[in-house]
Amino acid sequence: MTVVDDRPAPPAEAPRRRPNPALALLRNSWRQLTSMRTALVLLFLLAVAAIPGSVLPQRGVNPEDVRDYFAAHPDLAPVLDRIGAFEAFGSVWFSAIYLLLFTSLIGCITPRLRDHVRALRSQPPPVPKRLDRLPQHAVFAAPTGGAAAIAASLRRRRWRTVVRGDEVSAEKGYLKETGNLLFHASLVVVLVGVALGSWYGWSGNRLLVAGADNQFCNTKQQYAETTFGPRVSSGDLPRFCLRLDDFEATFLETNGQPESFNARVTVDEDGGTPRPAEFSVNSPLRLDGANVYLLGHGYAPVVRYTDRFGNSQTSPTPFLATGDVGLTGEGAALFPDANVDPATGKRDPNLQMAFTGLYLPTAPQEGPFVRSEFPTERNPLLNLVAYRGNLGLDAGIPGSVYELDERQVRSGRVKEVGTKLLKVGETWTLDDGTRLEFLGTEPYIVLSVRYDPGSTLLLVSAGTLLLGLMGSLFGRRRRVFFRVVPADPENGSPTSGSSLVEAGGLPRTDHPGFADEFAQLVAAVGDDGQRDERAGADDRAGAREGAE
Amino acid sequence: MSALSDQLVSFAILAYLVAMISHAVEYALGNSRTRAAAPARELVGAGAGGPGDVVATVPAAEGTTAAAERTAARARLAGLVAVGLTAVGALLHLGALVARGLAADRMPWGNMYEFVLTGSWIGVAGWLVVLWRRPQLRRLGLFLSLVMVLLVATAELVLYTPIVPLVPALNSYWFVIHVSTIVFASGIFLLAAVPAVAFLMRSGYEQGRRSFPYTLAKRLPAAAALERLTFVLHAFAFPVFTFAVIAGAIWAEAAWGRPWGWDPKETWSFISWVIYAGYLHARATPSVKRNVATWLAVLGFASMLMNLFGVNIFFEGLHSYAGID
C-alpha cells in the first residue's frame, strides 16, 4: 500500500495577471472533487445511501410489497415515493452520489495514467549522492564485471535497470500502479456495462402452460410484465416461438423440498427449423438475442364447462402457487363467453360463469381441503366455488385473466351458486343443469425472458477489476542503487586497487519485508559476481575476503 | 454423523472456552518480557515507565526477581497452553464440519448455522497461521478465543438447523464457488476485526487514556503491530470478497436472470464492499488518521454481521434460504 500524497497542487504560474475568480473557483472545486479525501467521503455516502433501498420495499425487487407498504402507511408512503424511496437505486440522490464519485474517479485516474505511462517509459532515476541515507544500505566487494555485471544480475531478476558509468539504478514493482489504474478504470467500465444493459436491454415475464395450443411467440403483447430500456422498441425483439412439451420436477420424499427442475421445450427461432431444447433453474436457455430463465412452476387444471345450450369450452387455467411446500395453487377459470345463444349469437351478460378456488396436488385425507400435503399429484383435488353473473370483463377495466374481479362480487353483479370438491374425471352439475368437468392438469412454468447487452462487458471488466486489485494490493514498488567505488587505499585495505560496491535501497511503498529482500539481493549480486569470477578464472578471491 | 457433528461442536466450544481462560491467566500474570526486564529498568529509575509499568517496576528485592521470573514462566506456559487448546478446538471444529458435510452429503454451508460454523473455523485457522508467522502477537488470542466462544455458541444455541438438502437454485457449480469464497472472506474479515478493535483500544491506551475499554489493552501487542496485522488481513480478504461477489453475480444471472437486482442481501454485500474499499482507501490517504481508517474496518465488519444476521432475519428476498423463518 502506497502512502500516496494527495495530488500535489501543480506549481502555481507566476501571477502575471489577476486570475479570473470564477475560473479559480472552478479549478479549486475540481481539485477538491478529485482528491482522495473527497473520494472517501463519497464512498461512505454511497454505502449509507444504499441502506434505505434494503430497508424499504423496492419496486424492482418486489412490487407487491410496495403496494402493501402503501396500504399500511397511507400518509408516509406517498411522501417517500416522491423522493424515490421505492426505487432507491435509480433515485436522484443515489445517482448524484455515484456520478460524482465516478467523475472524481475519472478526474483522479486520468492524470495518474499519464504520469504512469511516463514513468514506464522513463529510466530509473540517477543514483543519489548519499546512499547511506537510504533506508537500506550495504557495502560489499565489487564483482569482476563491475557495474555491468551488477546490472546483468539485476536484469536476470527482472529489475528495470540502467547503468550510468559506474552507477546502477534499478526499479521494480510497476505492477502496483498498473494494477491500481486497471482496477479504477475497470470500475468505470463496470458502470458503462450497467448503463448499456439498462438502455438497450429488455425483459418480459409470463406463464407458459404445456401443450401445443399454448405456445407463445416473442412479442411485447405476449408478456404479462415487461421492462424495456429507453433505447429499445418492441420491433427490436428477436423473433422466436416457444412451446413447453414437458416439465419435470423431483422433490424430497421427506419434506417436499424441491430437488430438481427440468423444462423440455421446442424452440422455433426465426429462420431455423423447430428444435427441442431443455433448461432449468441455474441453466437458462440461451437463444440468439435473448435468454429464457425458469423462475417457477405449478399446475394448470384443465376444466370443461358445458353451458345451457350444450356448448362446451375447455380451458387450462394456471392456478398460481401460493408459496407453500405442497404447491397449493389458487386461481380462477373464467368463461365470459358461456351461455351465448347459438341461435341469436347474443350474449347474456348475466350468465357468464366463473369458478374460483384452490387446486391441491396432494389433498389430505380429511378436510379442510385448503392445503396440499405434497408438491406432486398424488391425490389431486379441486376445491371450487361457482359464480354466475356479469364478470365485468367487458367494462374495459383492466384485470387479470386469472382472477375474478372482487368488485363484481361485492356489488352483487356476480352471485355465488355453489361449492364443490372435484377429483380428476368427476363432473359437477350445477343448479341450472350446466356441467363442469375436471379433465386433468397440465404443468405450467413461469418464465423470464431477458436480453442484457452489457453482460459481456460486465464480465470482462469484473475480471480486469479483480486482476488490477490484486496487482495493486500485492505489488510493491521499490528501487535499488549501486555505485562501484575504488576501495580506499588509506584504510589499510590489503587489496588496494580493487573496488567496493556501495548499495542503497528505497521502498516506495510500505513494505516490511524490504530489508530482507534487499539483503538477499545484495548477497545475490555479490554471489553472481563471484560465480562469474570463477568462470573467468580470475584470481581475485582474496579481494572478496578482504572486503568482508 | 449429524449427532457426532453436534457433539464435536460442543467440545470445540469447550476447548475455546478453556483456551480463553488460559489466555486470561497469561494476561493476568503479565508479560514475560516486562517482568524479566523489570529489574534492569529499576536501575535506570522506577519513574521511567508509564503508569502501566509501575506494578512491574516497583518490587526491588532480590527474591522478587526470582519470583517475577517464575511468574513470567507461568504466564508463558499459560499462553502456550491457550494456543494449544485453540488448536485442539480448531481440530474438533473441523471434525464437526467434516461430519456435518458427510451427513448432509454436500459442503457444510447451506444455511446460516453452517455458514457461521464454517466462517468461524476459517477465522480460527487463519489465526493459527498468523500466530505461526508472528508468535509475538499471542496475547491477542484472548480476544480471539472470546469471539470464537461467543460466535460458535450463538450458532449452536440460536441458529441450529437440522440437516436438509439444498433447494435447486442453490444446487449449482457457481453456488459452491460463491458461497465457499464468501465464507472464506467472511472468516478472514472476522479474524481481521479482532486486531482492528484491539488496535483502537491499544492506540487509545498508548495515547495515555486510562478509562475502561482502553485499560483492557494494557498488555496487548503494540498498536503499530496490530494496525499492520489489521491491514494485511483486510488486504488479503478484500480481493477474495470481491471475487465472491462477482461469482454471486454470475450465479444470480444463471438462476434468476439478472446479475444484480438489489435484493437486500446483494445490497448489504454492496454496502460492505464499499465500506471495506473505503477502509483500504482511507489507509492510503495520508491526511486520514489510522484510527479513522480502522473505524471504517470495524464498520465494515458490522455491515457483514448485519448482512448475515439482520438480513436473514428481518428482510425477505430471494436469498432467504437461511433455514430460520
Ligand code: HEM
Ligand atoms: C468508485 C470509487 C472507488 C473505489 C471503489 C475505490 C477503491 C479503491 C481500493 C479498494 C483501493 C485499494 C487498492 C490499493 O490499495 O491499491 C484504492 C486505492 C486507491 N484509490 Fe481508489 N477507489 C475509488 C475511487 C477513487 C478516486 C475517486 C480516487 C482519486 C481521488 C482514487 C484514488 C486511489 C488511489 C491513489 C489509490 C492507491 C492507494 C495505494 O497506492 O495504495 N480512488 N481504491
